[in-house]
Amino acid sequence: MSDILATVSTTATEAPAASGRARRGGGRGADRTRKAPAATYLNIRNTLARTEILTPEALEDIHNASLQVLEEIGVDVMLPEARDIMKAAGAMVTPGSERVRFDRGLIMEYMAHAPGEFTLHARNPLRNVRMGGNNLVFAQIASAPFVADREGGRRAGNQTDFRKLLKLMQSYDVVHVNGGYPVEPIDIHASVRHLECLSDIVTLTDKPFHAYSLGKQRNIDALEIARIARGITAEQMDSEPSLFTIINSNSPLRLDIPMLQGIIEMASRNQVVVLTPFTLAGAMAPVTVAGALVQQNAEALCGLSFAQMVRKGAPVIYGGFTSNVDMKTGAPAFGTPEYMKAVIAGGQLARRYGVPYRTSNVNAANTLDAQAAYESAMSLWAVTQGGGNFVMHAAGWSEGGLTASFEKFVLDVDLLQMVAEFLKPLDVSEAALGLDAIRDVGPGGHYFGTPHTLERYETAFYSPILSDWRNFETWTEAGRPTTYDHANRIFKEVLDRYEAPPIDPAVAEELAAFVAKRKEEGGVATDF
């Protein structure tokens, strides 16, 4: 052993071996959530220069190719009312057909009306988020059919887990927005599910939320619930975007009836429309990243300009969700090099049109292993460097979106907080440069006990939720816990500490009355 130590001290000066082993004794490791100060991660700003992978010429080539698609091929628009609006705006509607073609000048004319930045309002003003510009906003996983944790395994979505996930979301400031139903509670009948879910969302959390576009009536109910929750008039809400909807075009080149109704209902009320084509290269889009981007851009421009035809100046967000499939199995792949390129190029396109950019934190892992972490970290790399403004599925997304994982939720929160810390400007004040400390310590000393260190050490560095930095021996004595073990323990601790955000009793009453009334009326007729 002395031989090893001699070895370490002579040859392994570079391995923290030498410096690390001696000191890495105590400490709890991976149990720091209690110490995380509240409200640290609101209003994240990304002032890094955006990474670009498209030359200005290549950007214009994709832009022009997508406009050519809209002019020559066109889009199938399945709602007659939408075709009428498009026709009135000057689009080329083919009589007796759903096909609509758009002159490139028309598209750019309407895109010019889209605001570059706007505020999405929450019932708690502290939770308002600014969309666009340098702002970076995170929303948790949405729309998973399954939910999982270690004890319960993988199971179909249900109201109990739905509520737990909302509480977890509310507990972390870095998750700014309700991306949707973190898991689909299929134990609630579809006719009233939106009423139950939205009522939970506005009571268990105080953050902005997503109204699914699943038919006109559901949009109308969501709009009313947002208005009641904020305790404002319809007029005030008309000038203050208070909820958003995600519109996924039916790639390739088709917009279905509920999606078109959603754009009409939300844009006409000055609420936020996020147009996100789901263009998997090699499946519903060309197998090349560039080709998939052309189609993504054509579909996005079609839906976004339609929102402007409905109401000029309505708040919209450009969504990119281009990834590749595993050509051996057809499985969607996420967090890949191709995904990274698509995310960064998508940011260049969104900035080309001067609108906020929506991306995602994605992975295709079946459990919380190294793959889940590197695919998510690679996604966040591209999202951050590419200038994403609104990041959906930022926490809890597992198994390619099929499963909302409680453990993955905690891992993602840690990753999001690391991104936020990375984006904090570096302190280069004279005190931070530390010349006096360097002078005091001098050659051959150490900084552990210096005033410069003692004044700062408690807040000098990010304290991760999950990273276990105990030395091998201590970690072994503790039973060799993995990140998964820590995440499993911590999500339960956080749920135990959950406190419901305050709500005005009058608002709660009005909300309950509205939901009860709408449920009495049967909610929304379904086909079941």
Added chain:
Amino acid sequence: MSDILATVSTTATEAPAASGRARRGGGRGADRTRKAPAATYLNIRNTLARTEILTPEALEDIHNASLQVLEEIGVDVMLPEARDIMKAAGAMVTPGSERVRFDRGLIMEYMAHAPGEFTLHARNPLRNVRMGGNNLVFAQIASAPFVADREGGRRAGNQTDFRKLLKLMQSYDVVHVNGGYPVEPIDIHASVRHLECLSDIVTLTDKPFHAYSLGKQRNIDALEIARIARGITAEQMDSEPSLFTIINSNSPLRLDIPMLQGIIEMASRNQVVVLTPFTLAGAMAPVTVAGALVQQNAEALCGLSFAQMVRKGAPVIYGGFTSNVDMKTGAPAFGTPEYMKAVIAGGQLARRYGVPYRTSNVNAANTLDAQAAYESAMSLWAVTQGGGNFVMHAAGWSEGGLTASFEKFVLDVDLLQMVAEFLKPLDVSEAALGLDAIRDVGPGGHYFGTPHTLERYETAFYSPILSDWRNFETWTEAGRPTTYDHANRIFKEVLDRYEAPPIDPAVAEELAAFVAKRKEEGGVATDF
């Protein structure tokens, strides 16, 4: 179940659920190494604009503060011969003391002689690497006292594992350089260890390598082994850098005798000196990242300019290894937001002086779990965006450098290949834009069977080594393997397929004779 599917198809259009579940059937998942074409990942070029976190003013503040450190505080230089060289060059040597101070003009005058780019030569010319500029070069883990795989657990370094790690390294093109001894083989006596190890390195691999600076004689032996392996004259080697040494200053502000001897021996022979202060903020450097960077820069400039005092124009590399410690335990932390900032700022400093930049792929995890993956991915994010040229510990680094992990080696290779794929320029040719394919498929179709897809699908996307993209059911039938399981299987498969690189019999003979002679002479006297 039909209820779930209805749910998915209506509300979860965004979850690959809808599109994914149907298709994610077959496929092996995580078993693609055989298909990886050889020599894909040589000569990686990073043409991304460098990310900067220091304003030009902040960069100059750190630059000036570090020069002030060298002028006012100075550095302890423990080798008299080195002090004589510094004195002759114009440094202020304090009589009867080890302390040397440097005028800022003197430092910058000598730094101006350092080349911005150079080639590091291997015995196989295909393995030559270009250092500096846009080049990105990866070296495997070096100097770990321990080695680990699942079956054998964590054990002290030994020659058998040392050789296995060299074979693994040789098997992957993306690992370009031998960073050093991947693990310290303590079962070889220290007096002859360098002879045994270097002889293994130049026979089991054909890539450039590291000569540890552990006393003048070891440098001299390494220089001769590099010359013999390349089959060239001393004169030719004097014009062709053929090996490198890592010099870790003894932070704070001290250079010890073996390190100074290493600089003299290597620089005087026109071989590569990598000066890397190991400045852990809060331990051997100020607790602030900015202060740690000031000290890192002072120590780096001191050692690099000393190499230029020894021989003007000698090839040097600016090394950054600033990270933070866990102030609760003193444990070194890696892959943190502070590490990312230090890596990116270090790149700005290296470019400020026009020399290549050395960084590292680091993590502090005790096993191959999510932490190991996200800390490494975050490191590679900063390394790539910050413009690292030479990345040490790029494959196999585990547990803060204490352990060389066979499984982590495979994970890192996958991450390095993903970085290389991400850096490949996006094809935006007319064929890649795919307008014809979009026209052929039209609204509502799919691209699985189109000629545009069939012509490209086999090579369209990166095929990861480890990512398991099988659907949950198939993955469950397979026993729910994790990334760790796949990596454990694959490193053994790769070792089984290892083939020794060809070597000229005359060279092998001369090498064996030299090593035998030096061992007969007793190698290098040690204190043991």
